[in-house]
Amino acid sequence: MLMLDLSFGVVLACTMPAVIIFIIYFIIKARPKFKELQERLDRLNAIMQEDVAGARVIKAYVKEDYEIERFNEANDNHVKVQKFVLKLFSYMSPIANLILNITIIIIIYIGNINVKNNTGVTPGNIMAAITYTSQILNALLRMANLFQTISRAQTSAVRLNQILNCLPVIVDGEFEGETKIKGKLELRNVSFAYPDSPNVNVLEDINLVINPGETIGILGATGSGKSSLVNLFPRFYDSTSGNVLIDDIDVKDYKLKDLRGKVSIALQKSELFSSTIFENITWGKMDATLDEVKHASSIAQADSFIEAKEEGYFTMVAEKGMSLSGGQKQRINIARCILKESEILIFDDSTSALDLKTEALLYKALKKEYSNTTKIIIAQRIASVKDSDRIVVLDKGRISAIGNHDELMNSSTIYQEIYQSQLKGGVSYD
Ligand SMILES: Nc1ncnc2c1ncn2[C@@H]1O[C@H](COP(=O)(O)OP(=O)(O)O)[C@@H](O)[C@H]1O
Ligand SMILES: [Mg+2]
Structure with a gap:
C-alpha cells in the first residue's frame, strides 16, 4: 500500500x-x-x-x-x-x-x-x-x-x-513373592474417614485379628461402617490412620493385582454386565470351565434357577441385570466371587434378598467346600451370621462386642436388642 x-x-x-x-x-x-x-x-x-x-x-x-x-x-x-x-x-x-x-x-x-x-x-x-x-x-x-x-x-x-493429570492415590507397593501364612486379616488401630468428608470418622480405633479359615460375621445397623470396613482390605480406600494387614503384610506393600487376587469380595450392590450368565460368573476366573461354573453356582444356590432357563448358563443378562430378580442377581454375584478361589471371601450383605432357607443352604455348602478359606459375612439378620466362629458387632464405627452367638447373647445388649427385634418380626432362628 x-x-x-x-x-x-x-x-x-x-x-x-x-x-x-x-x-x-x-x-x-x-x-x-x-x-x-x-x-x-x-x-x-x-x-x-x-x-x-x-x-x-x-x-x-x-x-x-x-x-x-x-x-x-x-x-x-x-x-x-x-x-x-x-x-x-x-x-x-x-x-x-x-x-x-x-x-x-x-x-x-x-x-x-x-x-x-x-x-x-x-x-x-x-x-x-x-x-x-x-x-x-x-x-x-x-x-x-x-x-x-x-x-x-x-x-x-x-x-x-x-x-x-489426576494421579491415582492408591498405587502399587513393593512386596513381591509369596506370603507364609494365607488368609489372615488384621486391623491395627484403624480409623477411617472418606476423602470427601475428612472430619467425620466412619471407623474409629478398630483392632481385630481374623485367623486363617475363620468365619467372621459382621453385624450392625445401616451406616455403622460395615461396608467401609471390608473395603479397606482390597484397598478400595486407604485407612486414615493405623494399619491394615493381610497375611502379616501391610496392604499398602502389595502390588494391587496380588492384593486383589487374595481377596474376593461380593459387593453390596451386585454389578452384572450385559452378557451371558456364564460370562458374568467367569468374570472371577476367565479360564474357568463350564463344570467349574456349575459347581460354583451350586454352592451359591444359583444352579436350579439358571438351569430352569431355556438357554441355561448361556442366557443373556440384560443391562445391569434388569432381567433378573434381586435374589438371583445376588446369587450370580456370589457364584462369581466363589469361582475366583481367593484366600479370603467377603460377602457384603450379599444374601439380603434370599429367603432364610436358601441362605442357610448356601452357608452350609460354603462351610463344607471352603472350610480353609477365611470368610467375612456382613449381614443385617442374625440368622445369616449366627453360625459364624465369631461375630463382630459394629456400632457407629466402633467395635462394640466380639464373640460367638451364645457369648454375645449373654454379654452384648446391642446384640440382644437386635435379636429381640428380629424375633418380634416373626423370624425364628432355630
Ligand atoms: N463414598 C462415601 N463417601 C462419604 N461417606 C460415605 C461413603 N460411603 C459411605 N459413607 C458413610 O459412611 C458411613 C458408613 O457407611 P457404610 O460403611 O456403607 O455402612 P454400612 O455398610 O454399615 O451400612 C455412613 O454414615 C455413610 O453415610
Ligand atoms: Mg453396607
Missing part, C-alpha cells in the same frame, strides 16, 4: 489497529463466558443422564413435571450464556465491515484528489489499494474467528487436563 501511495499506507495504518483492538476486546469479554458455557453444558448433560437412567423411579413417584422443570431450568441457563456469546460475536463482523467500508471510502476520496492533482496515482492504483484493503481486513476477521475457536478449545483443554 505504501508503494502505491504514501497516503494509502497511512490510512491503512490508522484503521487496521482499530479492527485489531475490537477483536481483542471481544475475545477478552467472551473468554470467561466460554468456561461458564462448558460448565452449564455439563450440568445439562448430567440432568439428562440422570433422567434417562432413573426413568422408572421418576414415573413411580410421578415426578415427570418436576424433572421437566429441572431440565428446563438447566437448559435455559445454558441458552442464556450461549445467546450472550453468539450475540457478542454477531457484532464483530458488521463492525469490521463498517471499518472496512469506511477505509475504502477514504481511499477513494484521497485517491480521487491525488489523481486530479496529477501526483502519479492512477485509477488502477486506487483499484489495487481497495482490493488489498479488503483482503487484509477480511484476513483479520478470519483470524478473529480462529481466535474464538482457540479460546473455546483452551477452556475445554484446561478442564480435560484436570482429569487427565
Whole structure:
C-alpha cells in the first residue's frame, strides 16, 4: 500500500489497529463466558443422564413435571450464556465491515484528489489499494474467528487436563513373592474417614485379628461402617490412620493385582454386565470351565434357577441385570466371587434378598467346600451370621462386642436388642 501511495499506507495504518483492538476486546469479554458455557453444558448433560437412567423411579413417584422443570431450568441457563456469546460475536463482523467500508471510502476520496492533482496515482492504483484493503481486513476477521475457536478449545483443554493429570492415590507397593501364612486379616488401630468428608470418622480405633479359615460375621445397623470396613482390605480406600494387614503384610506393600487376587469380595450392590450368565460368573476366573461354573453356582444356590432357563448358563443378562430378580442377581454375584478361589471371601450383605432357607443352604455348602478359606459375612439378620466362629458387632464405627452367638447373647445388649427385634418380626432362628 505504501508503494502505491504514501497516503494509502497511512490510512491503512490508522484503521487496521482499530479492527485489531475490537477483536481483542471481544475475545477478552467472551473468554470467561466460554468456561461458564462448558460448565452449564455439563450440568445439562448430567440432568439428562440422570433422567434417562432413573426413568422408572421418576414415573413411580410421578415426578415427570418436576424433572421437566429441572431440565428446563438447566437448559435455559445454558441458552442464556450461549445467546450472550453468539450475540457478542454477531457484532464483530458488521463492525469490521463498517471499518472496512469506511477505509475504502477514504481511499477513494484521497485517491480521487491525488489523481486530479496529477501526483502519479492512477485509477488502477486506487483499484489495487481497495482490493488489498479488503483482503487484509477480511484476513483479520478470519483470524478473529480462529481466535474464538482457540479460546473455546483452551477452556475445554484446561478442564480435560484436570482429569487427565489426576494421579491415582492408591498405587502399587513393593512386596513381591509369596506370603507364609494365607488368609489372615488384621486391623491395627484403624480409623477411617472418606476423602470427601475428612472430619467425620466412619471407623474409629478398630483392632481385630481374623485367623486363617475363620468365619467372621459382621453385624450392625445401616451406616455403622460395615461396608467401609471390608473395603479397606482390597484397598478400595486407604485407612486414615493405623494399619491394615493381610497375611502379616501391610496392604499398602502389595502390588494391587496380588492384593486383589487374595481377596474376593461380593459387593453390596451386585454389578452384572450385559452378557451371558456364564460370562458374568467367569468374570472371577476367565479360564474357568463350564463344570467349574456349575459347581460354583451350586454352592451359591444359583444352579436350579439358571438351569430352569431355556438357554441355561448361556442366557443373556440384560443391562445391569434388569432381567433378573434381586435374589438371583445376588446369587450370580456370589457364584462369581466363589469361582475366583481367593484366600479370603467377603460377602457384603450379599444374601439380603434370599429367603432364610436358601441362605442357610448356601452357608452350609460354603462351610463344607471352603472350610480353609477365611470368610467375612456382613449381614443385617442374625440368622445369616449366627453360625459364624465369631461375630463382630459394629456400632457407629466402633467395635462394640466380639464373640460367638451364645457369648454375645449373654454379654452384648446391642446384640440382644437386635435379636429381640428380629424375633418380634416373626423370624425364628432355630
Ligand atoms: N463414598 C462415601 N463417601 C462419604 N461417606 C460415605 C461413603 N460411603 C459411605 N459413607 C458413610 O459412611 C458411613 C458408613 O457407611 P457404610 O460403611 O456403607 O455402612 P454400612 O455398610 O454399615 O451400612 C455412613 O454414615 C455413610 O453415610
Ligand atoms: Mg453396607
